Amino acid sequence: MADFTLVLFDDIVAQRWEPFALTRPAGELLFGTLRLRERAERVLGVRCSAHVAANHLAGFAEEGTPPVRSRADVPAEGARLFLSSRAVPAWGAGEALMPREGPVAIGGELVGWYSPAGGDGPPLKFLRTPSPETAGWPGDPLTIPGRVLRHVWELMSATPEQIVEDVAALFPSPAPAELPAGVHRIGGHPVILGEGARIEPGVVLDTTEGPIWLDEGAKVRAFTRMAGPVYVGRGSTVLGGSLEACAIGPVCKIRGEFAESVALAYVNKAHDGHIGHAYLGAWVNLGAETTNSDLKNNYGTVRLWTPEGETDTGEIKMGCFLGDHVKTGIGLLLNTGTVVGAGSNLYGAAMPPRYVPPFSWGTGEELTAYRVDKFLEVAERAMGRRDVAMSEGMREQLERAWARGRPDRR
Numbered sequence: 001m002a003d004f005t006l007v008l009f010d011d012i013v014a015q016r017w018e019p020f021a022l023t024r025p026a027g028e029l030l031f032g033t034l035r036l037r038e039r040a041e042r043v044l045g046v047r048c049s050a051h052v053a054a055n056h057l058a059g060f061a062e063e064g065t066p067p068v069r070s071r072a073d074v075p076a077e078g079a080r081l082f083l084s085s086r087a088v089p090a091w092g093a094g095e096a097l098m099p100r101e102g103p104v105a106i107g108g109e110l111v112g113w114y115s116p117a118g119g120d121g122p123p124l125k126f127l128r129t130p131s132p133e134t135a136g137w138p139g140d141p142l143t144i145p146g147r148v149l150r151h152v153w154e155l156m157s158a159t160p161e162q163i164v165e166d167v168a169a170l171f172p173s174p175a176p177a178e179l180p181a182g183v184h185r186i187g188g189h190p191v192i193l194g195e196g197a198r199i200e201p202g203v204v205l206d207t208t209e210g211p212i213w214l215d216e217g218a219k220v221r222a223f224t225r226m227a228g229p230v231y232v233g234r235g236s237t238v239l240g241g242s243l244e245a246c247a248i249g250p251v252c253k254i255r256g257e258f259a260e261s262v263a264l265a266y267v268n269k270a271h272d273g274h275i276g277h278a279y280l281g282a283w284v285n286l287g288a289e290t291t292n293s294d295l296k297n298n299y300g301t302v303r304l305w306t307p308e309g310e311t312d313t314g315e316i317k318m319g320c321f322l323g324d325h326v327k328t329g330i331g332l333l334l335n336t337g338t339v340v341g342a343g344s345n346l347y348g349a350a351m352p353p354r355y356v357p358p359f360s361w362g363t364g365e366e367l368t369a370y371r372v373d374k375f376l377e378v379a380e381r382a383m384g385r386r387d388v389a390m391s392e393g394m395r396e397q398l399e400r401a402w403a404r405g406r407p408d409r410r
Helices: 036-044 124-128 159-170 372-384 392-405
Strands: 004-009 048-052 079-084 087-089 102-106 109-115 146-148 184-186 191-193 204-206 212-214 224-232 237-248 253-259 274-276 320-322 338-340 360-363 366-369
Touching: 004 036, 036 048, 036 087, 079 087, 087 102, 102 146, 159 224, 159 237, 372 392
Parallel strands: 004 048, 004 079, 184 204, 191 212, 204 224, 212 224, 224 237, 237 253, 253 274, 320 338
Antiparallel strands: 079 109, 087 146, 102 109, 360 366
């Protein structure tokens, strides 16, 4: 382990990664096979002690996550590495990190600051907008290999490539997986089976384009075709259907068509329906046959709502982005490039708008504010079904998120 602690910070760019920034720090988003925070910890061989994030995220709590703190409340003992949540240090970057005071860069872009024991750390304005101007540092930065994510949709579009890199780094010389009789394998990339992972007969694993990793306790039921690169997280179950180039976090249930998409954690898509080029936040529940479009009829690039306004993503394929605790009713259809704010409950035959504000309730364009007491009641009930208790701090954080996301209803 390194002799410093890690502090992840959400700069102004990460704080605009909606629909997720309202309910979680960016470091707790899944990218490839790991959350951004988990990868930084593993690559650098260090523990993350805190997220420095927006004030409304105070109280955020999930199993194994560090607390959200203000800059003034970050523990000052010992050496610290402040690192942008958007930074993705390459595997092996830990060996390239030769700690010395001052800014840290990836690919010429400032992404962090190393503060030795007794050091003051970076200027507050640096944590908001890392740059040479806000750093005010006379020397050259310390450079480490890696990449920097700039847009929220990169968490989806770059995940297949990241899965390949993660598996190669974490399993450099994997032993051939012993597959049960009746499981068919195609291709030469590895299949990784975690402890307790189970595959039923009648499953096809296609590793022609990339590896497949089933983490501890993951299950794949019969009549599933899975084409790598694919990661299935701890305790998740694939119930059947076609999966391709996707990442599934822990304790999810996925069925139907799930292509080039990400399910963060505790996602329930237990029925048929197409989800493609999408990112689903934690505790999302999709009603049967919920389907998104991910390709425009004119094959043009997709525009996506962002807090700064609609942005041309430059991507031809772009599905939906659903914030934490979003629920959909049976048969819901979502247009290309739809963003649904956290805590929304959508149902009915009418297609909702391409941007749904947080904590909305209703059908089509007829959307009203989801009452905070009713939202919390449903969220707590859903979490209880997976034996996860909502802490008082988490409840207060979600109440603040509701007030921030529904300023018209305060």
